[in-house]
Amino acid sequence: MKDKIIIKRDDFIFAKKLLWKMRSKNSRFDTKEFINKGRDYLYNYAEQNVGPLDPSKRAFLKGLLIGIGVFAVASAIPLINSLNPQEIYLKTFPWMIIVDSNGNPIEASKIPVNDPAILLFEYPMLGDITFLINMGDENNNPVAVPPTEVLIPETGKTYHFPGGVGPYKSIVAYSAICQHLGCVPPEIHFYPPQYFKVGGTTPNYIPPDAYQAAQAAKAISIIHCDCHGSTYDPWHGAAVLTGPTVRPLPYVQLYWDSNTDYLYAVGMNLNAPPIMDHSSDLEGVAYLDGYDEETGCPKLLLKKGQAVTNCYTTLEDFGNTFQGGSS
Numbered sequence: 602m603k604d605k606i607i608i609k610r611d612d613f614i615f616a617k618k619l620l621w622k623m624r625s626k627n628s629r630f631d632t633k634e635f636i637n638k639g640r641d642y643l644y645n646y647a648e649q650n651v652g653p654l655d656p657s658k659r660a661f662l663k664g665l666l667i668g669i670g671v672f673a674v675a676s677a678i679p680l681i682n683s684l685n686p687q688e689i690y691l692k693t694f695p696w697m698i699i700v701d702s703n704g705n706p707i708e709a710s711k712i713p714v715n716d717p718a719i720l721l722f723e724y725p726m727l728g729d730i731t732f733l734i735n736m737g738d739e740n741n742n743p744v745a746v747p748p749t750e751v752l753i754p755e756t757g758k759t760y761h762f763p764g765g766v767g768p769y770k771s772i773v774a775y776s777a778i779c780q781h782l783g784c785v786p787p788e789i790h791f792y793p794p795q796y797f798k799v800g801g802t803t804p805n806y807i808p809p810d811a812y813q814a815a816q817a818a819k820a821i822s823i824i825h826c827d828c829h830g831s832t833y834d835p836w837h838g839a840a841v842l843t844g845p846t847v848r849p850l851p852y853v854q855l856y857w858d859s860n861t862d863y864l865y866a867v868g869m870n871l872n873a874p875p876i877m878d879h880s881s882d883l884e885g886v887a888y889l890d891g892y893d894e895e896t897g898c899p900k901l902l903l904k905k906g907q908a909v910t911n912c913y914t915t916l917e918d919f920g921n922t923f924q925g926g927s928s
């Protein structure tokens with residue numbers, strides 16, 4: 602069993618929020634400013650984006666940065682995930698409406714097809730980042746993602762993936778935490794058909810074996826992790842195309858309300874491998890801000906235009922990782 606460092610749950614949540622903000626398009630951490638202004642810039646940044654820094658958080662932040670180096674923000678996330686704060690459990694999966702950064706429900710028919718931008722929401726707990734992808738063909742027409750049985754190479758077992766949702770059954774949601782060692786976006790990201798080429802637009806590190814495996818599976822787009830080369834097939838439940846991972850990316854079950862065009866995250870499949878470093882998808886360290894602990898987020902269908910008061914998870918745009926691309 603691997604060693605784990607025990608840290609305070611509050612510090613863990615703080616670190617997760619900070620790293621999330623550092624990588625967010627709207628509040629990206631400016632490394633040049635950090636070089637110019639030093640640690641004070643980091644402290645100010647943390648206070649502005651996450652909240653007041655008490656002495657304990659300041660000390661934790663200092664220790665964390667000494668440990669990882671401020672430029673290795675990407676590598677910090679698997680490290681943070683390997684820490685071991687006190688765990689809490691959901692009794693059941695909540696129904697959470699997916700909203701934009703202004704709190705307005707997103708509409709399924711407005712999600713761009715084959716968007717190279719990294720769209721992420723958290724579900725079911727804090728830090729459980731999940732891709733939201735509208736799948737399409739080479740001409741960016743939405744294409745239905747069919748139900749399928751997904752093989753877990755590690756165990757030889759299979760589980761059911763129910764397929765895409767939305768007006769064209771083309772919208773899918775998969776964990777954005779690589780099942781190999783936990784790399785997160787932008788290291789793991791979606792390659793739409795226009796970028797899915799060996800030697801294509803940077804950052805395109807697709808090795809020939811991943812390309813061949815995708816062709817054999819008739820996948821015209823993939824999810825690929827640049828850390829060590831794991832490749833997943835978003836057309837077939839994020840099944841493994843190439844290792845080193847031996848586990849598919851777990852999916853989040855979506856519900857599309859055809860009356861409002863709103864999307865809900867409603868559950869996960871407990872027969873699938875759990876989210877990386879989780880003993881169960883129902884386990885985590887903190888509830889999402891929009892989770893209603895009292896009610897446990899019962900099924901909540903909004904009327905068109907109705908304000909969201911609880912049970913929501915926010916979709917964030919992490920920008921287009923491809924060089925020269927715009928999101």
Ligand code: FES
Pocket residue numbers: 779780781782783784789826827828829830831845846
């Ligand atoms: S962490 Fe993704 S391939 Fe290793």
